[in-house]
Amino acid sequence: MSTPKAPDSRRRSERSRQAILSATRELIVELGYPRVTVEAIAARAGVGKQTLYRWWPTKGAVVLDSILALSSPDAEGQVTLPDTGDLEADLRTVLRATVAEFADPAFEAPIRALNTEIINDAELAAAYRERLGAPVEQAKRDRLRAAQRAGQLAADADLDLVLDLLYAPVYRRWLLRDGPLTPEYADALVTAVLAAFRPA
Amino acid sequence: MSTPKAPDSRRRSERSRQAILSATRELIVELGYPRVTVEAIAARAGVGKQTLYRWWPTKGAVVLDSILALSSPDAEGQVTLPDTGDLEADLRTVLRATVAEFADPAFEAPIRALNTEIINDAELAAAYRERLGAPVEQAKRDRLRAAQRAGQLAADADLDLVLDLLYAPVYRRWLLRDGPLTPEYADALVTAVLAAFRPA
DNA sequence: GGAGCAAGACGGCTCGTCCCGTCCTGCTCC
C-alpha cells in the first residue's frame, strides 16, 4: 500500500529541475497563469512531460516550488526582519517592501498563480503555509514580541491579530486589485494598527 | 464595429436562465468548482450549450450572475445595515453575520468560485465590484459616516481604511483557510479597529 | 542493465462553435 514507486531522487537532474521552475515562472509572467499549460512548460524547459509528472503531482505544486526556489536562493528558511528598535519605522519599512514586491510582475504573477491554486486546494495551501508562510509569520511575530517587551506595544496585544490587521488589507487589495496599493497605504495601515495596540 | 450580433433579450427564456444559474450553484457546491464543466451545467439545467454561450461570455460571468441572483432576490440593489446608534454593537452584528455566511457551504462555495475567476480576470472583477461590491461598500461607509457624525469615530478617520481593516482579515482567513473564522475573531477585529479610530 | 532522461504518440476530456429540427412570436397579406 505504499506509493507505487518512488523515483530515486539522487539520480534526479538538477538541470531539468531548475529549467522547469524557471520556465514556469517565465510563462506565467508572459502569458498569464490561465494560459500556461504543462506542455508549454515542458517545451520551454526542454524537458519531457514525464520528467515533470515524475517529480510533481500537479501544476500547482510546480508553481509552489517555482516560487520557493525564487524566495530562498541562499539560506535555508532563515528569515530576519529589520529591528532598529523603532517598531513603527520597522513596520513601515517591511510593509512598504511588501507593497513594492507586489508591484513587480516577475514576483507578483507567480504568486497570483499560486493563490489561484491554493484557494481550491487545501492540501497545497497547507504545504505553502508550512514551507513559506510559517517561517515568515514566525519572524514577524518575533519582531512584534520584541516590541511588546520594549513597551512599544500593549502587553496584552494578540500578535496574530496585529499581523492580520497589517497584512490582510495589503493582501486583499493586491489580490482583488480593488484600490491603489501604495507606500502611503502601507503607512496608513501601520499608523492605524499601532494606534489600536498602543501600550497603556 | 459593433458587437457581431446581439441576441434579442426580449425573447430570452427566463426559465432557462434560472435553470442555468441554479445548476451552476448546485454543481459548485456538489463537485467543487474545479470539477464543474460548462457541459455539466447545461446538462443539469436541461439546456443546450449554445443557450449558455449566447448569454454569457465566460464561465466566470455565469458564476457571478448565479451569485447576484442569490443575493438580491427581492429589492433592487437596496442595501441597509443595522443602525441602533451603538456603532460597536452594530459592527459586531454585521461582522458576525459575515462570518456566519462564510460558514455556509451553499453560500461559500459559489463565492469561492467567483474569487477564483476574479483573481485572474480584471474585467470580471470590475463587473463584480460594480454590481455587488460597490452598493454594499457604500452602505457600510454610510453607517460609519453616521457614527462619525455621532462622535463615535474619530472625525478624521479614513472610512475606507476602517472598512479594509475590518473586512480584509475576515476575507483573507476565509479564502486561505489559514485560521479559525469565529464570532470571537470578528469581535476582536471590531474591538481593535474601534480602538484605533477612537475619537479624540 | 537499471534508472532517469527528451521526445512525442495516445486516449480521454473539455471547450467553444456549428448545425439540426422544433417552437414561439410578431408581421404580412388576403
Added chain:
DNA sequence: GGAGCAGGACGGGACGAGCCGTCTTGCTCC
C-alpha cells in the same frame, strides 16, 4: 382577422482544437 411566413431562441448533439496525464521509444549516464 385568420393563415401563412420569417426570424430567432430553444434543446440536443456533432465537431475540431487543445490540454491533460499516461505510455512508449530510444538515448545517456552511472
